[in-house]
Amino acid sequence: MNVFVLCTGRCGSSTFIEACHHITNFTSAHESRSSLLGAERLAYPAQHIEADNRLSWLLGRLDATYGDTAFYVHLQRNHPDTAASFVKRYAGGIIKAYRGSGIIMGLPESTDPMAVALDYCNTVDSNIRAFLKDKTHRMDVHLETARADFQDFCERVGAVVDLPAALREFDTRHNASAR
Template identity: 50%
Template sequence: MSFPRNIFVLNTGRCGSTTLARACGHLTSHTAAHESRSHLTGPARLDYAPGHIEVDNRLAWFLGRLEQRWGDRAAYVHLTRDPEAVARSFARRRNPGILAAYRNGILLGAAWKTKELERIDLARDYVATVTANIETFLAGKSHVTAMSLESMAEDFPRFAAWIGARGDIAAGLAEIAQRHNASEA
């Protein structure tokens, strides 16, 4: 594969995305960031510099535009974690963040208004929806790899080799050994 190529890490959130972005920050062959353009609209939202690794769970809602802008010219990582662990992590957060946006904006608050769904059920639905969006988007892509929070220490060196990365892999692994952005207990 010819690199540096832009790399987009697609994920649900609550699966080690902050940790992976920090680990990638130790690479000298690529720039890396977590949700660096999430506040932008229009073409600027997906206008990443060449050789950039972007880790942003909100990209799952921009897959059509990601296809139009980057398509198969980019490489993609599907970062996962056990879906039940992701749902539980979302459900226990004090600030529901994207889960509240999903409930109120995508589902129009119906589940909350009728009290039919508990927070954990809503989180499970969100995780299943985003995962399906990502899997469908990646099905036709040529440059795809998978990583998981549960095996990130083993996956990171493989990922770095896959993209031909240079930098301090050991420092990246040290980031992975730490908990970043963990949910409140």
């Protein structure tokens, strides 16, 4: 079984994967195939857990490739904190693609960065919820309750895990934005 962690980004996906590194019957990675095209982009090995916020823009292809055979995690963090983290990285990454000449074309540079980041969060989370509406193997994980949610996740996917070590990963801020 494959596991896909779908998210906005800036919501604990790196930390979630660090915790997954303590699972012995799955491999796990963060954005491991994000530079690939075509079928190679979604050619994950079996028994693999992948977190990649860009998958939210590839949901049709993810459905065609894995459908209801995979397990899906919708990883979430409260939108104001997520958006604030994106604002700290406003000049690059996916938020730049969203607001630049990519998704929201012609957006004035004077637009409030927090408004843009909140719009991005709402858009991506809506896309993920729509994708997951007919999936039977799924769960929500919230960064704010990640320790308890991760334990539930491990049980649901049958993970062989060093749980104390995995849970300690949630005590460290992995890939945190500069303050």
